[in-house]
Amino acid sequence: MSSKKVVLRFAADITDQPIIYKLVKDHDLIINILKADINPQKEGTLVVELTGDNTEQGLEYLRQLGVGVQSLTEEIIQNEEKCVSCGACTDICPTGALYMERPDMVVRFNSDRCVVCRLCVKACPMKAMEVRF
Amino acid sequence: MAVEKTYQEINERIKKGQAVVVTAEELVSMVKEKGITRVTSEVDVVTTGTFGPMCSSGAFLSLGHTKPRMKMHKVWLNDVPAYTGIAAVDAFIGATEVPEDDPLNSAYPGEFRYGGGHVIQDLVAHQKVRLKATGYGTDCYPRREIETVITIDDINEAILFNPRNAYQNYNCAVNLSTRIVYTYMGMLKANLGNAHFSTSGQLSPLLKDPTFKTIGVGTRIFLGGGIGYVVWNGTQHFPGINQDDSGNSFGHAGGTLSVLGDLKQMNPRWLVGTSMLGYGATLTVGLGIPIPVLNEEVCRFAAAGDDELYAPIVDYGNAYPNFTPSNLGYVSYGELKSGKIKVNGKEVPTAPVSSYPRAREIAGTLKQWIQKGDFLLGEPVQLLPNADAGIKANTLKG
Secondary structure: OEEEEEEEEEOHHHOOOOHHHHHHHHHOOEEEEEEEEEOOOOOEEEEEEEEEOOHHHHHHHHHHHOOEEEEOOOEEEEOOOOOOOOOOOOOOOOOOOEEEEOOOOEEEEOHHHOOOOOHHHHHOOOOOEEEEO | OOOOOOHHHHHHHHHOOOOOEEEHHHHHHHHHHHOHHHHHHHOOEEEOOEEEEOOOOEEEEEOOOOOOOEOOOEEEEOOEEEEOOOOOOEEEEEOOOOOOOOOHHHOOOOOOOOOHHHHHHHHHOOOOEEEEEEOOOOOOOEEOEEEEEEOOOOOOEEEEEEEEEOOOOOOEEEOOOOOOEEEOOEEEOOOOOOEEEOOOHHHOHHHHOOOOOOOEEOOEEEEOOEEEEEEEEOOOOEEEEEEOOOOOEEEEEEOOEEEEEEHHHOOOOOEEEEEEOOOEEEEEEEEEOEEEOOOHHHHHHHOOOHHHOEEEEEEOOOHHHHOOOOOOOEEEHHHHHHOEEEEOOEEEEEEEOOOHHHHHHHHHHHHHHHHOOOOOOOOOOEEOOOHHHOOOOOOOOO
16 A cells, blocks of 8 residues: 655636536545635635556546546655754644654654645744745 | 741751752642641642743853953844843843844734844854954054954853743733734734633742742742842832722732853753744743741742632733723633633633743753752842832833
């Protein structure tokens, strides 16, 4: 079983289709939606983590539907030399990837939960959160 | 008879390596277990610590004379302007100064990636720093410009002099408005989306000697990883008592310290250049103060835990910027550190902007220095005004 994080872009004309349902039903994939957005033009963006034996077939199905598929190659890292565990990022992070380990109040980063929204990169006063390509 | 100790007695024990030193955090549980009387007789010194952004910080640099001599009229360090309205080759680099070409908040929220605080950290790290200076030329100081590279080792003096550090207590900042605000307390989400606080609570120096019984002019401290001194009260030293609308007391408020030390013996781990999104550049300062356990009263104050120390909750969406009264209640540091508090009936996630683990490390380091006999207590030559002094804040008209 493999796991893959991808960014999916939907044109307005297919946003009414049960695409996620098909991924689960027809391709037996576990879907973890990390981020979802529909803009005023009704175009959709999804950041999802796909887990299963048929991830490639699932992605091929999406491509044939006209869904833009891009792998999530950027990642955020916590520069532990620079991080002082102030904590200012921990309530800014929307997914809980950055969190406070209590009672020691040390800032930890769980990259599995990160959706690369980059809010922490801007908010970190020590510039300890970095984007890696 | 109640225990009374003197600085001399405690220093004698430190010199012999016999002093009993505990951190303020350790003292809290120790007193709960053994009681004030026993702990007062057992413990000689309590160490405290704090590590947070402290804007009112900076360094006096005496750069050395050029050949021919020069009266520096303008000075830049890595493009950050330093104040030169003092003697010919002396300058003051302030923590919040930014380069003249910084976009500031014109690209809102501004990033303020490099400023005076970062220059200070680079200097302390023995990094090369670009120095540019211009002068208007005088008969005795004819040279008009210089561009060179310096390190802290090349210049004559570098003195960290922070006019306001170690705030006794600080607001818990929230945002009642409907838009995100970018403040010196970090990014505050709209509609009570989060709450930020910035003291180390039960480790915070001035919350542990709230009536200034021991901290005064001449107190020797941990400053920026080296040794420093309290040289005066800080600016905006308002050591009052926090009260709610009904007159209930919620502990001590806004005492501050002016501190000084030789930057050359400090360490970049404890002086960190800091960028507050949408607000500005600053310096995060590590500061720790030893409190001599002179008697039970000093010990009792120093033993206050996070559940007995309170921060006022203040709205930074409207009330704070407009300087209108805001009292959303008080919250204990115990609650703040738990990760959520209640404000106006709503559950609000909390986060600190000062580092508790680093504060703990400072208190621990200071404890080791004293235990080893390297660090003697400085007896204040003058204590600082406390809440009894009735100091009131002036505001600027106009």
